[in-house]
Amino acid sequence: MQLTDQTIHQLHQRLSSGEIxxxxxxxxxxxxxxxxxxxxNAYITICRDAALADAAAADKRIAAGDIDLLTGIPLALKDIFNSEGLRTTCGSxxxxxFVSPYDATTVARLKARGAVILGKLNMDEFAMGSSNENSAAGPVRNPWDGERVPGGSSGGSAAAVAARQAVATLGTDTGGSIRQPAAHCGVVGLKPTYGRVSRYGxxxxxSSLDQVGPLARDVEDCATLLGAVAGYDPADSTSVDRPVPDYLATLKDGVNGKRIGLPREYFIDGLDADVKCAVERAIETYRTLGAEIVDVSLPHTDYAVAxxxxxxxxxxxxxxxxxxGVRFGVRRDEGEGLIGMYQQTRAAGFGEEVKRRIMLGTYALSSGYYDAYYLKAQKVRTLIRQDFLDAFENVDLLLTPVAPTPAFKIGEKVDDPLQMYLSDIFTIPVNLAGTCGLSLPCGLSADGLPIGLQLIGKPFAEDELLQAAWAFENATDFSQLPQLAADR
Amino acid sequence: MKMTRQEVEHVARLARLALSEDEVERMTGQLDAVLGYVEKLNELDTEGIVPTAHAVPMENAFRADESRASRGVVWALQNAPEATDECFKVPKVIE
Structure with a gap:
């Protein structure tokens, strides 16, 4: 087994024994x-010198007997995380x-444990996209099939894990941006409950939907990384002050006796046949593992994308x-005054999808339309959130597909924003409800593309989510790795 | 049509975006399609429903009002496109 094919827990053993x-x-x-x-094309910035310096420092710590699970482990960050002294472009x-003047809290927590930061990963500009085609650094190619998208917006974070370009990575998820690329690249990705992880930096x-989470080779690594970054941060007033459970301690407790709900609105006609089949097999696996499978309804699902x-x-x-263009970033000034400078800077600096979303959002908040669009949407959000709270009265977890199809082709949906938005139909409701969701591999399509299974947990029940995911992972074998041209 | 060219131009001004003729044209059609889609929210009766701004109910977060060291002006200006006399420099605002 190649060194770069291994997990955090495997590498930790070898680092602590002094073998490597x-x-x-x-x-x-x-x-x-x-x-x-x-x-x-998963990396926007590779931090060779800084990474080797981090690694040398980690080796010193290890030699002194000061070793944590993450000490000396090479990780990489979506280019949305501020990381002191490193270029941070957000794909724009x-x-x-822009060079970050400080570390995001999550980055500081990884560094404090002695993790090595290899670099900054490609993403859809400002995390807006489902295919990683909206990046100023160019599209990321899916390691399973270079003509296909890796998903987005954390496309680089998922592709880098699948291509073994980092042991694990951090991404962010606003409407599925960790789970959908994890599914398309065949890795494990977790979006924690809103408030579980600090957004500072x-x-x-x-802001009411964004959440930081891990992408990793297996469920155990996901649990390790979540444990490292989760927890209250006084610098983020929306982070929640409640204890972080020891996710590894309960990881192997199994799902015997758990009630798993299947929301009928997620098993729709448009679902790809291979995806449907893989998810149905996963349901059978959970039955075999002792879980009770229950039909549930999330009646407002169809309104979530809107x-x-x-x-x-x-x-x-x-x-x-x-x-x-005033305090940071690129400025474009053609001598037409301050307003002109703003307009030209933003016109030259933002890509098409970002402009489109700014326009839509500005319209929805503008005088005369606020009640009809923004306020209406906030009320519908209440209904969607209530659907989940009601369902969790009767079940411990929900099980759904992550995306309606496996990874689509590069260029297939770029001219049709609405079709692109609909690829997040099964992940968006989780962000609106503010609860946690996890994507894990559950099979390959006839074309050899990974398919993802989504588990959705109660607010702050990431421990249950990880337990159920670990049970599935250990009862099945979907750990196959994609072959890149460089591997052949 | 829910979205007209004039509205796109008006919203672009509010958003401080200079759009080209082509962009105005394309965006009018695309925003019109998205607004047509979001229309479906009107199928739901939301009378009396409390809007959700944050999914996790929380009170205001207060901290003690204590003075702390700050990072200083040089640090704050390191990414400025233009700076002078420890200030961000911008085009003339008042003639």
Whole structure:
């Protein structure tokens, strides 16, 4: 087994026994990135020198007996995380020259544990997209099939794990941006409950929906990373002050006696036959593992995409007002005064999808339309959230597909924003409800593309989510890795 | 049509976006399609429903009003497109 094919828990054993050093491991990853990234384009910035310095420091810690599960482990970050001294573009031309002056809380927590940061990963501009085609750094290619998208917006974060260009990564999820790419790339991705992980230092898209989470090779690594970054942060007033459970301690407790709900609105006619089949087999696996399978209804599911695209764009139009060419980022000034400078800067700096969402959000918040669009959407959000709370009165978890189809082709949906938005139909409701969801591999399509299974948990029940995911992962074998051209 | 060219131009001004003729044209059609889709929310009676701004109910978060060291002006200006005399420099605002 290649060094770069291994998990955090496997590598931790080898680092702590002294069998390998973090410097050697980091060099192996840097070499792997160099070999494979021309093909995948998962990285926007590779931090060779800083990573090797982090690794040398980790080796010192390990030699002194100071080792944590993440010490010396090479990780990478979606380019939305501020990381001191590193370029942070958020996939946008407008931040092309931006160097973070400080660390996001999540990044500081990883560094404190001695993790090595290999670099910054490609993404849809400002996390707006479902295919990673909206990036100033160009599209990411799916490691399973280079003509297909990796999903988005954390496309680089998912593709880098699948291509073994990092042991695990951090992404963000506003409407499915961790779970959908995890499904399309055959890795495990977790969107925690809103408030579970600090958003401080994470570039904002839609502040009431954004949440940070891990993407990893297996469920155990996901649990390890979540445990490392979760918890209250006084710098984020929306982070919730409640204890972080020891996710690893309960990981192997199984699902015997658990009630798993199947929301009937998620098993619709438009569902791809291979996806349907894989998810049905997963349901049988859970039955075999002792879970009780129950039919449930989330009656407002069909309104979630419409609700999301009003709330998320309204919040984005406000959050992205800060990119005005005054304090940071790229400025375009053609001598037409201050307002002209704002308009030209934003016209030159933002890509098409970002402009479209700013326009939609500005419209939804504008005088005369606020009640009809924004307020209406917030009321519908209440109904959607209530659907989940009602369902969780009767079941412990919900089980659904992650996306209606496996990864689609690059270019297939770029000219039709509405079709692109509908690819997030099964992930968006979880963000609106503010609860947690996880995507894990449950099979391959006839074309050899990964299919993802979504588990949805009660608010702050990430421990139950991880338990159920671990039980499935250990009862099945979907750990196959994609072959890149560089591997052949 | 829910969205007209004039409305797109008006919203672009509010959003401080200079759009090209082509962009105005394309965006009018695309925004019209999305607004047509979101129309479906009107199928739901939301009379008396309390709007959700945040999914996790929370009170205002207060902290003690204590002075702390700050990072300073040089640090804050390091990414400025233009700076002068410890200030961000912008085009003339008042003639």
């Amino acid at each position: 050093s973090s410097v050697a491991l980091t060099e192996a990853y840097l070499q792997r990135i160099e070999q494979t990234d021309p093909e995948v 031309k407008i931040l092309d020259n 994470v570039i904002a898209y839609a 609700c999301y695209y009003l709330i998320a764009t309204a919040e984005a139009s406000s959050n992205l007002a800060r990119y005005d």
